[in-house]
Amino acid sequence: MRRIAILFAAVLAVATPVAAAGQAAPDVTVAGEIAGADHQTYREVRFDVPEGVERITVTLSYDKSNRTVVDMGVWDPARFRGWSGGTRDRFTIAASDATPGYLTGALPAGRWRVLLGVPNARAESRAAYTVNVFFDRGDERRASAAIADPPLRAGPGWFRGDLHMHDAHSDGSCQSRAGRRVPCPLFRTVAAAGEAGLDFIAVTDHNTTAHFSGLRELQPYFDALLLIPGIEVTTFGGHANIFGPTRFVDFRVGTAGVPDVRTLQRDVAAAGAIMSLNHPALPSGEQCMGCGWTWPETDFSAVTAIEAINGTMTEGPYAGLGFWYARLNEGHRLTGIAASDNHDPDVTAGNPPPGPAPIGRPRTVVHARDLSTPAILDGIRAGNVFLDVEGTANRLLEVEAEAGGQRAVMGGALPGRRGVAIRAHVVGAAEASAELVRNGEPVGARQPVGSDDARLTMRLEATQACGWIAVNVLSGAGRPLLIGNPVYLTCR
Ligand SMILES: [Zn+2]
Ligand SMILES: [Zn+2]
Incomplete structure (x- = not known):
């Protein structure tokens, strides 16, 4: 990994601690000093982004002891990409998602500029600052791409969650203020999960990452509910939830880019996600297009979980339990999970199958080392997990x-x-x-x-x-x- 250290002429000649403990070293570190003469001026911190970078994360730290204030924003080689003023000390930008205030999209190679604005620096003050830049490319992730970072709760325990739901970013709907059925805002879905007392949810819109930035906006407000980015990869041969992807995964199995389901499975792993087969025992055909899992060449060693219960389908031929048990009997080691597949946060309990299920019923209860996305995903991988069919609190x-x-x-x-x-x-x-x-x-x-x-x-x-x-x-x-x-x- 190439590391560029640009030190301004006026900086303190001491080594800057370039990364917090436990973090990877940044790709670029720029250190400098803001003095009284910088009052109400702008300063550019330039850095070069190589080809193939999929996420850029920037952190700013500076000495605030003399009431110095530093604003932050960024331009790519061609255009403005976001501004957070003095409110944030870090931001992340990727094609799929960005910190609120920043714009998603392609990350062109070339000269980027972090703009530091100085609304206040006292006449005799001197404040050291450090800008660190982290690049993610392929499976090399330099800064945490998780939406909640650090963990929402420390220490091991049982955590209750719902791993499958939809909102306005795919086919989720609810009543508008005037009582019309409208695409349901992501906020309503997340709020319903909070009301249900869940510890974590995965929001899994069909084939898109458009909800990821919304999750970044909502996570600080829902500070007891872990928001895990998910995608319901929806193919003609079945639906699979992927949990924790850091980017789009091409769902078009059978086309040149994704010739078979194993290519899709490799791409899921490369995107840092785990894969769960959804409602695998549903019929496939005109009744439910592509609903059952029918890809014959599925690599079950690259599948982590099976949705043994989807919504109100707890028993009978359409429940996933039989499909899961059959794969276990073939010798595959797969974690069973349960999820609501909710499409409307106003739905309440009591609908007979195949009616809709409320968020949080059923729920998957995972033993994990803490309440963070990496820990919940590791907990699902490890399999110390049970399914609470009625979605209880205890x-x-x-x-x-x-x-x-x-x-x-x-x-x-x-x-x-x-x-x-x-x-x-x-x-x-x-x-x-x-x-x-x-x-x-x-x-x-x-x-x-x-x-x-x-x-x-x-x-x-x-x-x-x-x-x-x-x-x-x-x-x-x-x-x-x-x-x-x-x-x-x-x-x-
Ligand atoms: Zn589905
Ligand atoms: Zn679904």
Whole structure:
């Protein structure tokens, strides 16, 4: 990585700490000094952007102790690209999204200029400043592209979210002030998720990144709700949500640029995202065009998750549970998730399938190291995840399995040849019963949960301990309430 350090003649001759701890080193650092003579003047900080840069992130730090104020904005080689005055100390610009106040679009190579305006510098003052510039290209990401950075909440825990919803940037709609059906503003969708008490959402408009800048605008206001950028990649052979992409991903499978679904899958990974197959068991055809997942050459090692429940389709042939279990039985390790696929934030609970589901019902509950986009994506990858079908605020399903002196939680693997002991911690489902599932089929009788904070034990004999196991919690009528992710058993 080329690093250019331009030091102005008047700068302090000390090494500038070029990046905060834990960050990559910037591609360009420019340090300088604002003195009293700079009062009400502009200064240009020039830097060269090489070919192939996909995101530019700029940070400004300066000594504010003498009431010096520095405004900031930027021009690309041809045009104005944004201004934040003295309000911000960083901005990011990409083709897909930009900090509020900045303009998305192509990032032409050549000489860019950060403009520093000085509305105030006292006569005898001297204030050192540093401008750092970070370039992202390909999978080389120098500054965090996450919309929420740093994490909204520190420390590990269970986080409740909804990973699939739409707004005005695709086919989401709601009632206007006058009662007409209109494309629904992103703000309404995010506000409904906040009202539902969720910890995170992924907004997944069809094939576009147009909502990413809106998420950047809304994230500081919704400071307890992590906003994960998503795209519902909508192809003629099925829909897949991708979570955390940093750019557009070409959805046109079957054209010259994307000859097959494996090319699409490689591009998803290159864009820094994980892939989940949506409502995979829906029919495909005139009834629901391209809804079911039908690409025959899918590389399941490049799929992270399966939407086992979409909206109100919790059971029956259209639910994704059977599709997920069938892939697990083929030996793929895939995390099951649940999501509303909401298209209208005013929808409330109580619609029978295939009616619409409200935001947050069902929800996916992920064990993650903190509440940030990288941690939630890693949590989905790791698979210590359960599905809360009714989208409650408190239900919990923790599973730990033990075999051969080793322990594993959901998503983990154990040697199964000497039998497996399973412990399940179930909260908020006293009237329900728990079921042990092995390779998709129930094992033994259901066990009453019995209390609001129950600890259950189950056992799988050595002769059965091959493949995968999971614990599900069912209502008295046998409807799924909590669906666990698998613990994988290796039998050789
Ligand atoms: Zn879809
Ligand atoms: Zn959708």
